[in-house]
Amino acid sequence: MGKVGGGVMRKAGRDVWGLALVGLSGVAVFTALGMVFLYAPREATMGDVQRIFYFHVASAWVGFFAFCVTFVASVAYLARGARRWDMLALSSVEIGLAFIAMAVISGSLWARPVWGTYWTWEPRLTISAVQLLIYAAYGMLRASVESAEQKARFAAVYGIVAFVTVPLSWFAIRWWRTIHPDVLTGGPGMAITPPMVHTLLAALAAFTLLYATLLRQRVRLERAADTLARLRLQVASEE
Amino acid sequence: MSAYLVAAYAVFWALTFVLVFSIWNRQRRLERDMAALQARLDGKQDDTGHS
Amino acid sequence: MLIFAVLALLVFSLALDLGGTVARTATPGVLWTTVAFSGTLGLSRSLAREQRNGCIDGLLLAPVDRSAIFFGKAIGNVLFMGVVEIVLLPLASALFNVSLLQGGVLVVLALGTLGYAAVGTLLAAMAVNTRAQEVMLPILLLPLAIPALIAAVQATGALLEGGTLAQVGGWVRLLVVYDLLIVAVAMLTFGYVVEE
Numbered sequence: 001m002g003k004v005g006g007g008v009m010r011k012a013g014r015d016v017w018g019l020a021l022v023g024l025s026g027v028a029v030f031t032a033l034g035m036v037f038l039y040a041p042r043e044a045t046m047g048d049v050q051r052i053f054y055f056h057v058a059s060a061w062v063g064f065f066a067f068c069v070t071f072v073a074s075v076a077y078l079a080r081g082a083r084r085w086d087m088l089a090l091s092s093v094e095i096g097l098a099f100i101a102m103a104v105i106s107g108s109l110w111a112r113p114v115w116g117t118y119w120t121w122e123p124r125l126t127i128s129a130v131q132l133l134i135y136a137a138y139g140m141l142r143a144s145v146e147s148a149e150q151k152a153r154f155a156a157v158y159g160i161v162a163f164v165t166v167p168l169s170w171f172a173i174r175w176w177r178t179i180h181p182d183v184l185t186g187g188p189g190m191a192i193t194p195p196m197v198h199t200l201l202a203a204l205a206a207f208t209l210l211y212a213t214l215l216r217q218r219v220r221l222e223r224a225a226d227t228l229a230r231l232r233l234q235v236a237s238e239e
Numbered sequence: 240m241s242a243y244l245v246a247a248y249a250v251f252w253a254l255t256f257v258l259v260f261s262i263w264n265r266q267r268r269l270e271r272d273m274a275a276l277q278a279r280l281d282g283k284q285d286d287t288g289h290s
Numbered sequence: 291m292l293i294f295a296v297l298a299l300l301v302f303s304l305a306l307d308l309g310g311t312v313a314r315t316a317t318p319g320v321l322w323t324t325v326a327f328s329g330t331l332g333l334s335r336s337l338a339r340e341q342r343n344g345c346i347d348g349l350l351l352a353p354v355d356r357s358a359i360f361f362g363k364a365i366g367n368v369l370f371m372g373v374v375e376i377v378l379l380p381l382a383s384a385l386f387n388v389s390l391l392q393g394g395v396l397v398v399l400a401l402g403t404l405g406y407a408a409v410g411t412l413l414a415a416m417a418v419n420t421r422a423q424e425v426m427l428p429i430l431l432l433p434l435a436i437p438a439l440i441a442a443v444q445a446t447g448a449l450l451e452g453g454t455l456a457q458v459g460g461w462v463r464l465l466v467v468y469d470l471l472i473v474a475v476a477m478l479t480f481g482y483v484v485e486e
Contacts, residue, residue, distance in 0.1 A: 049241040055251055078482055098258045102251055109247040133433040140429055144420035154416045157479045161412060161434060164475050168437035168468050175460065176440050210255070217262050224269050231276050238283065 018220070021213040028206035032058075032199070040199040044191050052110040053190070058203035060103035060128050062211050066096025067131060067163055069215075070138075074159035077152060083226070084219075086152040089159055090142065091218035095211055097135040103128040123174045130169050134162045291335070295328035295374045296381065303385050313386035318446035321382055321390070322439055325375060326406065330431060332370050333410040334417065334424045336363065341418045346484060356481030360411065364476070367407040375399060394455040395446055401465040402442035405472050409434055412476040415483045441465050 036054050043050035069092040077085035107125040108118050119125075141158055145151040302308075302320045340346045340363075349359050379399075383390045410431055417426040445461035455462065 047241065049244050051244055052247040055248070059251070078479070095258070098254050102254050105250050105254075106247040109243045109250070113241060113243045130433055130436055137429045137433060140422075141416070141420065141426065144422050144426055146421070150419065153482050153485075154419070157412070157416065157482055158430065160479060161409065161472070161475050164471050165409075165434045165437055165468075168464065168471070169440075172437040172440040172464060175464075176444060179444065214258060214262070217259075217266075221262055221266050221269070224266070224273070228269055228273055228276070231273070231280075235276060235280060235283075 015220075018213070018216055021209065021216060025206070025209040025213045028202075028209045032202040032206035035199040035202045040196055041193060043196075046114050046190070049110065049113045050190065052106050054196075054199050054203040055207070056103060056106040056110060057124070057200060058207040059099045059106065060124055061204060062207040063096050063100035063103050063128060063131060064166075065208070066092045066099060066211060066215075067134075067166065070096065070159045071163035074156035074163075077156045078160075083152070084223075086156065087219050087222040087226075088215075089156060091215055091222060093135050093138050093159075095214045095218055097132070097139070098214075099207065099211065100128050100132045100135060104132055121173070121177060123170065123177055126173050127166070127170050131166065134166075138162070291328050291332040291370070292374050292377060294331055295324055295378055298324045298328060299378060299382060299385070308386060314388055314450060315447070317382065317386045317388050317390070317450065318443045320386075321378065321446065322402070322443050324378065325371065325403070326432070326435065326439065327428075328374060329371050329403075329406055329410060330428045331424075332374070333367055333407070333414040333431075334427050336367055336370065337411070337414040337418045338423070347486075350484060350486065356484060357477040359484065360476055360480035363415070364408050364411040364473075367411050368404055371403050371407055372400075375403065388450055390450075392449065394449040394453075394458070397455060398442055398445045398449065398458070398462065398465065401462065401469060402438050405438045405465060405469040406435055408469065408472045408476055412472075412480060412483065415480065438465060438468050441468070 032054070036051050040051065040054070042048060070089045073085045073089035073092065076082075077089060104125065107122070107128065111120045111122070111125070112118050138155060138158055142151050142155050145154055299320065302324060303313075306312075306316060306320065308316055308320070340349075379390045379395075382388070410427070413430045413434070414427050417423060417430060420426045441461040441464045445458040445465075448458045448461075449455070
């Protein structure tokens with residue numbers, strides 16, 4: 001994180017909070033990594049591969065959390081009309097997309113050695129895939145609308161409707177899987193011990209901080225883009 | 240150490256890196272455009288004597 | 291849309307080689323997939339027509355609440371889809387040798403169509419204003435329709451196996467909650483979609 005963070009830090013040099021977040025995230029991520037590989041026990045049935053679980057679950061939760069942020073920002077945008085809510089919404093989608101993608105890919109890589117298949121309709125994995133599609137659709141919607149104002153409005157409406165369906169999808173998938181358990185997912189369960197819980201929490205904290213750091217940078221980027229656009233208009237009008 | 244374990248963590252890093260790099264890159268391009276625009280504004284001020 | 295739906299049904303049955311016992315388990319999925327995809331066609335066209343003729347501006351001038359416009363469009367779309375389904379059901383029943391024309395299935399069909407058309411109307415109103423237009427709607431709609439699709443397919447399947455409506459009560463309740471939530475959200479946000 002440090003080497004790449006250097007570039008981001010150059011701009012964050014005047015941004016104390018940003019710098020603090022970068023530092024905190026770095027520490028948290030490395031701590032979590034340490035815990036995953038050194039502190040957490042080797043799982044009984046699955047072996048070392050099970051260690052994917054910690055970052056996989058953490059990224060899924062943060063991915064969903066990002067969606068919550070987008071939802072709140074979307075509602076606020078429609079209610080207030082202030083551009084910063086739209087900036088928050090779209091930034092959270094972009095960052096959330098990365099986390100959800102992590103969740104889906106890591107879930108798939110975990111499924112392969114444990115259950116013998118790259119895909120399983122396991123509820124958390126499936127709902128993450130659904131969210132991935134929604135995030136992608138959100139991005140495509142924004143890209144497909146010309147007017148900046150309409151873009152923000154449509155995105156906000158979609159963000160709200162889409163978010164509302166996610167809990168319902170979750171229940172539907174859970175239920176479906178209870179009635180028709182995948183022969184493949186009915187495989188080995190996981191023996192959860194306290195150190196594993198600690199490690200999971202550490203991973204969750206690390207990813208939440210990472211999300212906050214990235215979100216902040218993304219929002220600042222968006223704000224700068226707005227400033228540039230305004231400047232351009234100013235220059236154009238004076239010519 | 241399972242290959243899948245390594246792959247999964249490699250993906251975590253890769254995606255994080257891609258995201259950070261993407262933001263950083265856009266930031267850099269933005270700063271460049273901003274500087275260019277500023278230079279033009281300054282240039283015009285010199286020419287016309289008023290902003 | 292009707293022709294497309296019938297064609298889709300035929301193509302599905304041919305492609306999936308449905309006959310005998312396989313048909314029974316696949317029927318709910320095939321039916322709902324057909325309804326979903328032909329539905330997106332109908333929804334797109336329904337709102338595109340309004341946009342092309344400038345009807346939406348006229349409607350906006352009228353002193354009615356935006357949600358009333360939504361209801362009007364949505365109910366129209368539900369009826370449209372209903373007509374298609376009335377044709378599809380007997381056809382599917384004959385093709386797959388199942389009895390789709392039972393009370394429980396019809397209830398599930400109605401609930402599912404309602405939710406789908408409601409969210410579809412809201413999203414189609416946005417989709418027609420995009421560069422991609424018709425292509426945008428399925429992308430926006432399908433991930434959001436997943437709870438309804440799962441519930442409808444599972445419920446229909448269980449009913450075809452000889453279950454009663456009470457036995458699929460859970461799925462029915464999910465559909466009802468879905469419908470209510472979607473309609474509520476659509477009512478509140480439709481105004482923001484169509485405003486100038």
